[in-house]
Amino acid sequence: MTGTPKNVAAAAGGIDDAVPSEILNEGSSWETSTLRRGRFRNDEGGDPDIDEAMERLSRRHAYRFAKRAFDIVFSCLFLALFCWFFVVVAVAVKLDDPKGPVLFRQTRITKDGREFAMYKFRSMAVDAEERLGELKAFNEKAGPVFKIRNDPRVTRVGRWLRRLSIDEMPQFANVLKGDMSIVGPRPALPSEVEVYTPHQRQRLLVKAGITCYWQTRRNRDAISFDEWVDLDLLYIKKCGIWTDFKLIVQTVGCVLTAQGN
Template identity: 55%
Template sequence: MPSELAKQHVHTNTPQKISQQQLLDENKFYLTAKRVMDIIGAIVGLILMSLLFFVVAIAIKVEDPKGAVFFSQTRVGKNGKEFKMYKFRSMVSDAEERLKDLLKYNEVTGAMFKMKNDPRVTRVGRFIRKTSIDELPQLWNVLKGDMSLVGPRPPLPREVEKYTEYDRQRLLVTPGCTGLWQISGRSNVGFKEMVELDLQYIRNRSILFDLKIIFKTVLVLFGSKDAF
């Protein structure tokens, strides 16, 4: 179910498309301040989390010495531009090859794949996914400008291929490490609901709204029951 923060920004139950003029009219101060906040947040986060990065890297290598510590995956960003998104590896090395045999067990609707007891996930991977630690390397994507601290989840190319014109509105802005979807149930929220939450965010973006989402993310980061 959507969080109280998400509900506060619902203006209508009727789907409405976002016009290009809305984006062109967006406050330039907000966009500049958002980028500055992203850069500072990413640098501070990478410094403060450096010891945690080291510990997690060792744990991943101990469990699977042959596998890489980091996992990069092609994602679709603003205006359909593809980029490499980084995460701590939480699955076995041949996870992508094994995906085709698991698609029939998908537990969410729409253009996404989620499986609660995914056999590809390692023991260390299960822990870092539960705590969202696997997402922390995305701070490097934020620093590079591929992503923002707050924004829609960056989809996979195969997901975008299934998008309707309405769904593609998610790609009008820079994707983020966290957003309304992540604090509103994550894997318990279906694809259509995720799209609506993302569009709510795009329509109501502001520095204060971003800060509220970041604060809420920190609160649920180490206690989420919805991540898998």
């Protein structure tokens, strides 16, 4: 994979904290007009089944209300119950790497191409971006994402945070704010979206989420980006209360068995 750091997304474990938001905010010139219309012509690489799914979703007012209500209630309860644990994690992150911040803030993309600031516990060294160039040759993913196993930039505590998916816990604040949902495609980086094909941009038709089909796959490290996109589009076609419930249960199982990363 070639390109400058601003065109590369270092996504070890599916989440990237290697590229600072200052770099990512440069040159986000990709088009979102098609996304805002919510439709794709076949000659643009769109899936006609997605058009039908979005039409159905636009009429399912009860589901959309229930999904948002659940996001708010669950996020409030989660943040209240685990606020003490956030303090424990913060202390662990600081003891392991005192130089950097506890929380990592990064620009991501959600529904209709809208940018937002995503939060997570910092799991990489503070010089992760400077060391990105020396690792690009080891990229294990095709497409717009950059991913390697055993990324040397991940801290000792960060490795456990990722393995147990603890690093993603602050994203419930993003859910509460309305930037994300509990279930939905993982939020992309602006640099990734810049090189999306029309087919890949369809994953931005719904709100980004904490968990998704890809997140619950035990072999997710072996899944190509195109397969990842297909799983996100499958969710758009099948989204509903029962689908969301099953994905949440499967995610809990993955976390409890440490199969996240």
